[in-house]
Amino acid sequence: MPVRFVVLADTHYHPSAPRDFAPPKLLTRGPEILAATIPAVNALKPDFILHAGDLLCGGSSFELSQEQYAQSLQDVSRAYAGFTAPVHCVAGNHDCDAQQYRYTDFARTFDTPDVLDVMDVAPGVRLVRVHIYSHGEAGDGTWTDALDAGLRAADSRARDDGAVLFLLLHNWIHPGVGDSPTKGVIGNAHVLQATLAECPTVAATFSGHHHANRIRLFRDYVCIDTACLIGYPLGFREMTLAEDGWLTSTWHTLDLPSLFALSAQLDTPEHNHHWAGEFGDRDNIVLLPRAASAGDNKRRRS
Numbered sequence: 001m002p003v004r005f006v007v008l009a010d011t012h013y014h015p016s017a018p019r020d021f022a023p024p025k026l027l028t029r030g031p032e033i034l035a036a037t038i039p040a041v042n043a044l045k046p047d048f049i050l051h052a053g054d055l056l057c058g059g060s061s062f063e064l065s066q067e068q069y070a071q072s073l074q075d076v077s078r079a080y081a082g083f084t085a086p087v088h089c090v091a092g093n094h095d096c097d098a099q100q101y102r103y104t105d106f107a108r109t110f111d112t113p114d115v116l117d118v119m120d121v122a123p124g125v126r127l128v129r130v131h132i133y134s135h136g137e138a139g140d141g142t143w144t145d146a147l148d149a150g151l152r153a154a155d156s157r158a159r160d161d162g163a164v165l166f167l168l169l170h171n172w173i174h175p176g177v178g179d180s181p182t183k184g185v186i187g188n189a190h191v192l193q194a195t196l197a198e199c200p201t202v203a204a205t206f207s208g209h210h211h212a213n214r215i216r217l218f219r220d221y222v223c224i225d226t227a228c229l230i231g232y233p234l235g236f237r238e239m240t241l242a243e244d245g246w247l248t249s250t251w252h253t254l255d256l257p258s259l260f261a262l263s264a265q266l267d268t269p270e271h272n273h274h275w276a277g278e279f280g281d282r283d284n285i286v287l288l289p290r291a292a293s294a295g296d297n298k299r300r301r302s
C-alpha cells in the first residue's frame with residue numbers, strides 16, 4: 001500500500017504580530033493562515049503529517065511576550081487537534097519562549113522528544129525525530145554525539161527489521177547553492193553527512209528553517225526541504241511513497257488568493273523564486289534508492 005503524508009514547515013504562528021517582520025513571512029495573518037491549514041490538510045486524507053519545526057515565533061527575533069507565547073501554544077495545539085491524521089513535529093529555533101529560550105512547554109504541548117525518538121508511521125516506515133537545540137540555544141542547532149548514536153542505533157534496528165527511516169529535523173543538512181557552507185545548516189553537519197552515508201536505511205530527510213523548497217539527492221538519500229507556510233509560496237507538500245520506492249511530491253497553495261497575492265508582493269520576484277524553488281523542488285516524482293532496495297529485499301524474502 002502506498003503511504004500518503006503531508007509535510008508542513010515554518011508555520012510561525014503569532015497570535016497578535018505587530019508587523020510581518022522579514023519576507024516571506026506574513027506574521028500578521030497568522031490566525032487566518034492557521035485556520036485555513038487544517039481543512040486543506042484534512043481534505044487530502046493523509047496517513048500522517050510531519051511538521052519540520054518553527055510552529056511558533058519564540059526565540060530572539062519576534063518580540064514575543066510570555067503571555068503571547070502561552071497563547072500561541074494554546075491556539076496552535078487547539079487548531080492541530082482538528083487534524084484527522086496524527087501530526088509529528090520537531091522543535092525549530094523559534095519554538096522556545098522568547099525570554100528563557102526554554103523548550104519545556106513546547107515539548108509537553110506537542111509531544112516532541114528531549115533528544116531523539118523513533119516511531120512506526122506506516123508499515124515498514126519509521127520516523128526518527130531529533131531535538132537539535134540545547135537549553136538557551138537558538139540558531140542553527142547542533143548534531144551531537146547523542147543524536148549520532150541514536151540514529152545509528154535506529155539504523156541498525158531498521159536493517160534487522162527491513163524498515164526504512166525518515167529523519168525529521170529543523171535545519172538543512174547540506175547548504176544551498178550560493179550559500180556559505182554553514183548558512184542555515186545544522187552544526188556538525190559533516191558528522192551527520194558521514195553518518196547518513198553509513199546508515200543505509202535512512203531513505204529521506206525532512207527539514208525546514210530556510211523557508212525555501214528543495215528536493216535533492218545526496219549520495220543515495222533524498223533531502224526534502226520545505227518552504228514556510230506563513231508566507232510565499234503559502235503552502236505545503238502532499239507526498240506519496242510507493243512500495244517500489246518512488247516518492248511523489250505535490251505542492252498545495254492554501255486557498256487564500258488575496259493573501260497569496262499579498263505574499264508575492266512582499267519580496268522581489270527573484271527572491272520569491274528562491275522561496276518557491278524550481279518547479280521540481282515542489283512538484284516531482286523521485287526515486288528513494290534506499291527505499292527501493294529495501295522493497296527489493298522484502299520481495300526477495302517473501
Ligand SMILES: [Fe+2]
Nearest residue numbers: 010054094209
Ligand atoms: Fe522559520
Ligand SMILES: [Fe+2]
Nearest residue numbers: 054092093209
Ligand atoms: Fe528556523
